[in-house]
Amino acid sequence: MSLKIIVLAKQVPDTRNVGKDAMKADGTVNRAALPAIFNPEDLNALEQALQLKEQYPGSTVSLLTMGPPRAADIIREGLFRGTDGGVLLTDRAFAGADTLATSYALACAVKKMKDYDIIIGGRQAIDGDTAQVGPQVAEKLGLPQITYAEKILKVQDGKIQVKRRLERGVEVVEAKYPVVITVNGSADDCRPRNAKLIQRYKYAKTISERQNQDNDYFSNLYENRPYLNLTEWSVSDVDADLDQVGLAGSPTKVKQIENVVFQAKESKKLSGNDTEIDELMKELIVNHTIG
Numbered sequence: 001m002s003l004k005i006i007v008l009a010k011q012v013p014d015t016r017n018v019g020k021d022a023m024k025a026d027g028t029v030n031r032a033a034l035p036a037i038f039n040p041e042d043l044n045a046l047e048q049a050l051q052l053k054e055q056y057p058g059s060t061v062s063l064l065t066m067g068p069p070r071a072a073d074i075i076r077e078g079l080f081r082g083t084d085g086g087v088l089l090t091d092r093a094f095a096g097a098d099t100l101a102t103s104y105a106l107a108c109a110v111k112k113m114k115d116y117d118i119i120i121g122g123r124q125a126i127d128g129d130t131a132q133v134g135p136q137v138a139e140k141l142g143l144p145q146i147t148y149a150e151k152i153l154k155v156q157d158g159k160i161q162v163k164r165r166l167e168r169g170v171e172v173v174e175a176k177y178p179v180v181i182t183v184n185g186s187a188d189d190c191r192p193r194n195a196k197l198i199q200r201y202k203y204a205k206t207i208s209e210r211q212n213q214d215n216d217y218f219s220n221l222y223e224n225r226p227y228l229n230l231t232e233w234s235v236s237d238v239d240a241d242l243d244q245v246g247l248a249g250s251p252t253k254v255k256q257i258e259n260v261v262f263q264a265k266e267s268k269k270l271s272g273n274d275t276e277i278d279e280l281m282k283e284l285i286v287n288h289t290i291g
Helices: 040-055 069-081 099-113 133-141 195-201 216-224 274-286
Strands: 004-008 011-013 036-038 060-066 085-089 118-122 145-156 159-166 169-176 179-183 231-233
Touching: 004 040, 004 099, 004 133, 011 069, 036 040, 036 069, 040 060, 040 069, 040 118, 040 145, 040 179, 060 069, 060 099, 069 085, 069 195, 085 099, 099 133, 118 133, 133 145, 133 179, 145 169, 159 179
Parallel strands: 004 060, 004 118, 060 085, 085 231, 118 179, 145 179
Antiparallel strands: 011 036, 145 159, 159 169
16 A cells, blocks of 8 residues: 655744744734744654655655745755655745635645545644634545544555644544644654765756756756756646735734833742742732643
């Protein structure tokens, strides 16, 4: 048995380096002002997909991401770790998308990819923390979904068994596939890059990236090694409705953004004896800091 797996992944701004220029006046993220990284929980999802590929010979893993041309880095990162290819959705019309517009665009792309058994992605992205895109993609495709996944246990007889990590414990659920699965950060960490795969795919680029290379060597390279040509789709390529993508298709509007700086107004020094600790605990409970 072999599986066709699509991994939904996102290039996100590194929220550890948020500064005063992190947001634009219209309330959207100024991605150019922040370092870009592979969304952490999407890496957990990628590892689950690669484990399935190892368990079921003949299986394939393809990455699907949406973003500006530089988001092709996500496809390359996947190739360096063992995926078989990927698709970058990039178009000015996609810019400023909220979760509704993003899930619509991704669902259009999945329909174009056609043949799949499992769609898997991270629970949420660190730039939004909404955990909405995966479930919305499932809804738009009319597929069952499993959220908060920690481990894919087995795939057999058209069904998939998954362990979910919930707030108060774990549970094992089963669903027929095709299915959409979103993965927690508590799942296995993604494997590191493979040195041989880095050498094989380090020049892999989309057509937009290749337009900046006039060197004849690279022109011949992409003709002789077609696996280095990364797939790039626009709005028209996935037959998307312009009214449902980007800002036009995003009902979510940011009303106000505030920078909050926490400052200590007072401090206490404790010697560590039981009496002082007991008094501190009572004080924290009375002012509802805890309890």
